[in-house]
Amino acid sequence: MSNNSNRVWLLMSRCLNGEASAADENELELLMQADESVRQQYNTMRALWRSTAPDTFQDNIHTREEVNVARILQLARVEEAVAAPVVPAKRIWLTPQRVAVMVAAASVLLIAAYWQLVYRSGDRRVQVIVAQNGSRMQSKLPDGSTVWLNAGSSISYPVNFTGSQREVELKGEGYFDVAKNAGKPFIVHTAGIDIKVLGTAFNVKAYDTDKEVETTLISGMVQISRSGKGQQATPIVLHPDEKLVIPRKKVMATAQKSAAVAPVTEEDLQLADSKIMHINTQLPSAELAETAWMHNRLVFKGESFGELAPKLERWYDIAIEFTAPSLQALRFNGSFENETVEQAFDALATAVPFRFQIQGHKVLVMADK
Template structure:
């Protein structure tokens, strides 16, 4: 527990000095989001006027604060969980803090952090202003999609009740909890129609196809598929980005059509990223085998490889598969990414526009950030790499 407290104190100090790495910002963000107590205390101590007030109280106090820190750290109640409530006005040396680990961190900041900050003239207020207040914040995306049936009727899935939502011939369509749609088809279907599921910007969804293959759609994407697979092949088409776990059926190959490409599989796990605003269409294989066909070119992928289709078709032998499917696991992952690529990714998930003021060149970004974070939290982390941001309605300004 002592080592944990030291770590939190270090992370807060690094943040206030403006010296956090992107990984330290992520770690601090996770701690802040762990409880309302953590967030409240952190917000309070991001305010330099509050630091001055607490510093004054410290020197006026007549008690031994170090005994209080030791008592707080050793209190077993915190190990079991935070206290039921915490007052919004925080006075560490007046028994108003009930989150003891947070109290230890903040008392250290009062005593030492303020003196680190003041001589260096760290522009805390300016840094905070570059990522606006919560009232102007943008919430993360979520489980949203529209299902278009064979007859053209549409169902807004995020508004539909769980359970059976439609019948397409002999195929029943059921919505499950957690943004999932499943198709159940009898062994022999008399008629087949085509359905399309589309996710808006800021949306994602999971579909279980009639053959029990599973498809995860990222934001701004679509999947068109038959209500039953009755031919000698299983064929679907996508736009945007999708992750597939294809049910094994060697007698009925599975084909994914995307732009002018065809990806042929038997039973496998793979991701296709084919957004129109990206230069490359990337097919990343995690398990099994796929063949990527484009015009007169064809490549076979093995696990860990990625096919990139741009002006030509090439294979990356040692692809970063974790980065390719991070979105499905609830993460943004960047590895030496340029700011434009990062902002395109954020624009799709938060449904915002991007505007640049100044140069688009600068530090390249590496790290992981949770996709369930509010936009301002993400921008705060990215700002540690030298970029500055401002949210104006549904537009992010990228500033020099």
Template sequence: MGKTASAEELTELDMFLEQFPDYKKTYNVTNALKGNGTEATETKPEEINGNLEEIWNRIKNLNENSANDTKIKPMFRWQWVAAAVLVLVTTGVLFYNRAAQQDTLTVENILHEIHVPYGKTEKLKLPDGTQVTLNAGSTFSYPEAFEKNSRDVSLTGEGFFEVTKNSKRPFLVHTARLVVKVLGTVFNVKAYNNDKTVETTLLKGKVQVELKNNPEKKIILLPNEKLIVINNREPQSVKPKEGKIEYQVTELPDVKPNEVKETAWVDNRILFTNEMFEDVAAQIERKYNVQVVFEDRALRTEQISGLLDKETLKEALGIIELTTPFNFRVDGQTVYLSKKDK
């Protein structure tokens, strides 16, 4: 337990502070730092730090400067009081700086990273109220608290976003190939590193997409539009060759909301229409946590259609087999596909 000053010592301290106004000011700042005043909001810690050395030098020279002052008691006592003030100020400044650093770490530097394994999806709510659903095989990161000017998150994989509207703080989804900027909307981003394309599908609102290797190009999407970007995985500094199609914007079919194939995964379904078997196989890998191996390369480009919902893996393969003849065998977590002999 700390020692409490006597009434006489407090009186002497008041006398000392009246004799030396500089010390009185720093003493008041110390009280403010401890929550006993408002001066801490007016005086920056660096200003206090700048005066500490000067104050300490003046304490050491008190005997010389006050040898003939008969109004002050013996100098060793004043030196003790002055040193005590200096210790209080120094302690207050260190406490203030440490608290400020901890606050900065909490607000700006803590980053949450979510890894979703194959066979799973995950839902979460961000600090601003935005709802995010993450597909299997996705990695998503976001800060403990968003900055004042923007709300930045990073995604590798696939995410469905329902963004809380805030016109002053745009919401930005960063992927390896592009950045999606929104104010408040509902959209899906599919950005797996190994997929042939990166897709942004807008259901409600309005988004602006910026390509990482072509930032001056701003692509605006309206509801029921999808942006498809070729995922060639070239260095971001390398621009596409002239005449090469890097992206395209398509319009979604006029279907019911629960029949939009781009967001069917949110309900743990796979909906595909005239898609290559190898692209559907990538979705099967994520949904069922397996690896698909094509033993016949020609089978990769077969066009298939169907809907997979609550079926088991073998049931799902059986449904595809009804329209596209092939053989399959399951060995642990690996599925082998081969062409069926006629």
């Protein structure tokens, strides 16, 4: 491995670990600007870094250094990936040389090998699959169920469903085609709710940045309830062709350590505030806004620019900056499939006049003259 490659991995590990200096961060940014594959590698590793935490490992691993070594060794033993990306993207290969560089460079490391990560939580082996921004992925679960992940999403689950339930945790958006097993319910934990099914097909959209959590049922039946023992609200049952929309709310935290401490807000999802909408499943799934992404199509209907921007950011792995708040009120209808970033923004600007500049991974949106 070349000295330059060693240097790239050294800088990546320092940035993930939080030990990078300003000079290190600037150097890595310049390298990513010069080589897009370096940016893709770093984005993938950062996404997986955020998907797990050191305290998820066995209790008999006490020191920070032991956690670091355990995580690196686990990653080095990752089996051949089973996740097949719908949109090709660069895979990250973890070689012994790179492990050596990273161990020497940082005290906490989590480096992605392939799209699939296996780690140990207690006596369970847990699998994590991540679809980074700009990609979609499909994978088979241990029970034969199929999951599709939209851009900027991840799913974690036991390597084997050995208990009385099949439980997975979703962050972002995923479509599930669940294998039927009446004696072993399938449960998706996401954004403070639990979605319980026996055998069905449904889509869940629960990005952290979204103002709402959506569950769309295509076939079968699902039951949605609040997560946590303290939530006793009656579950909501969805039937085919229905979509449940639950608004996210910021509420005051119930416990305060001191009256002198500034009030703390936390997110709350109340099923009583949700609404059920009917969708037209007579349309092909490639035409439905809720499922078109599985066919590599981004469909939007009557959405404001402010609502569309996060979707475009995930779809194209870009950052959008508005120079005026009024621009976010512009509304659009349409779809994108194979368009480049420039082609997509040209089309939007043709429908509703505005100006834009593409600056690397950032798109600056400006009012029309």
